[in-house]
Structure formats: structure tokens, C-alpha cells
Amino acid sequence: AQTVTQSQPEMSVQEAETVTLSCTYDTSESDYYLFWYKQPPSRQMILVIRQEAYKQQNATENRFSVNFQKAAKSFSLKISDSQLGDAAMYFCAYRSGEDYQLIWGAGTKLIIKP
Amino acid sequence: EADIYQTPRYLVIGTGKKITLECSQTMGHDKMYWYQQDPGMELHLIHYSYGVNSTEKGDLSSESTVSRIRTEHFPLTLESARPSHTSQYLCASSDWDSYSPLHFGNGTRLTVT
Numbered sequence: 001a002q003t004v005t006q007s008q009p010e011m012s013v014q015e016a017e018t019v020t021l022s023c024t025y026d027t028s029e030s031d032y033y034l035f036w037y038k039q040p041p042s043r044q045m046i047l048v049i050r051q052e053a054y055k056q057q058n059a060t061e062n063r064f065s066v067n068f069q070k071a072a073k074s075f076s077l078k079i080s081d082s083q084l085g086d087a088a089m090y091f092c093a094y095r096s097g098e099d100y101q102l103i104w105g106a107g108t109k110l111i112i113k114p
Numbered sequence: 115e116a117d118i119y120q121t122p123r124y125l126v127i128g129t130g131k132k133i134t135l136e137c138s139q140t141m142g143h144d145k146m147y148w149y150q151q152d153p154g155m156e157l158h159l160i161h162y163s164y165g166v167n168s169t170e171k172g173d174l175s176s177e178s179t180v181s182r183i184r185t186e187h188f189p190l191t192l193e194s195a196r197p198s199h200t201s202q203y204l205c206a207s208s209d210w211d212s213y214s215p216l217h218f219g220n221g222t223r224l225t226v227t
Contacts, residue, residue, distance in 0.1 A: 101172075
């Protein structure tokens with residue numbers, strides 16, 4: 001069975017600095033998709049960024065980018081120029097190409113220091 | 115602004131009561147999900163649906179039931195609430211392809227006294 005591991009329960013970063021959140025996963029499949037979601041306190045969970053496994057190029061969305069290492073089964077999220085509004089729980093998730101369900105990591109709480 | 119709506123936002127109810135948590139989406143998504151999440155913790159899938167008249171149980175054992183009579187509506191019912199049901203319940207929907215992200219509602223925070 002597939003698993004997703006986020007080894008950092010909590011991370012903190014100074015405003016305007018860069019932070020990287022780690023995510024590793026375990027799968028024997030070759031066709032899958034990876035996602036990072038953000039859940040601000042008492043607010044709606046939203047998609048931050050996503051990556052298709054067959055694409056070698058790392059996905060980028062403005063200040064958010066991923067480092068996708070397929071052989072190492074690693075999918076880390078880099079947040080550049082951290083802002084106070086980035087403070088949230090961040091969840092890494094895996095979806096098989098043949099199944100519609102998501103496998104979720106335990107989450108990383110990101111604290112932004114002003 | 116949410117395209118998926120959950121009501122109520124907060125609910126405090128006594129043990130043994132029957133409750134229904136509402137979830138509606140306006141995006142025409144066939145796939146819908148209910149997750150249970152304790153504050154700051156991971157999500158646990160309790161029910162999902164791939165379309166009208168399709169419902170399946172997720173990984174988390176739950177005394178809840180769901181129905182999917184209309185594409186846009188996916189209510190969750192607890193026949194007899196217990197303190198162990200105290201949690202946040204998140205509804206989500208997505209399009210068919212595996213690359214499509216989940217769209218989440220704002221959640222219902224349930225407290226059973």
C-alpha cells in the first residue's frame with residue numbers, strides 16, 4: 001500500500017526567507033500524481049501545487065516550487081520570500097493513476113516569524 | 115470564495131441526537147468526499163462517491179451514512195451522535211481525471227456533549 005510521510009511536524013521561518021517542507025512517499029507504481037495543499041487556521045483547504053510523476057520538470061507556482069526526485073520518492077515544497085499569509089498546515093498527498101483516492105501525509109505546521 | 119458549501123459551520127449537540135451535515139457543490143463534479151480531521155492532524159476518509167447513487171466507505175470506521183441522490187448534494191448523517199464523533203468534518207469534490215485537485219468546503223466543526 002502507498003504511504004506518504006511528512007517528517008517535520010512543525011517548521012518555522014523568518015518572513016522573507018525561504019523554507020523547504022519535506023515529503024516522501026512509498027509506491028511501486030509508475031503512474032501517479034503528487035499534491036501539496038495548504039490549510040490556514042480556520043479556513044478552507046486549498047491546492048498549492050501539483051506534479052505529474054511522468055513529468056521530469058519540477059512544478060512551479062509563483063513563490064512555490066517543488067523538488068521532485070522520483071527515484072528517491074521525494075516531493076519537497078519550497079516557499080520563497082515567505083509571507084505572514086503562508087502560515088498554515090501543509091499537507092502532502094499522493095494519488096495513483098488508477099485510483100481516485102488521495103493518500104495524505106500527517107501535515108507540517110508552518111510558522112512565519114515577523 | 116468557496117464553490118463547495120458546508121452547513122452548519124459549527125454544531126454543538128447532545129449525545130444520542132441524529133444530525134445531518136450538509137455539503138453542496140456548484141461545479142458539477144461527479145466525485146465527492148467526506149473527511150474527518152482533528153485539529154492540526156491528518157485527514158481520514160470516511161465516505162466517498164463517484165456519482166449519483168454511488169457511495170463507498172472510506173478507511174476510517176464510522177457510524178455515519180451518506181447519500182448521493184443529486185450530483186451537487188452529498189449529505190453526511192450521524193444516526194446517534196457520541197462524544198467520540200467530536201471533530202471537524204470536511205467535504206470535498208473533484209473532477210474525473212486523477213490530476214484534478216480536490217476542492218474543499220470550509221468544514222463543519224462538530225462538538226458532541
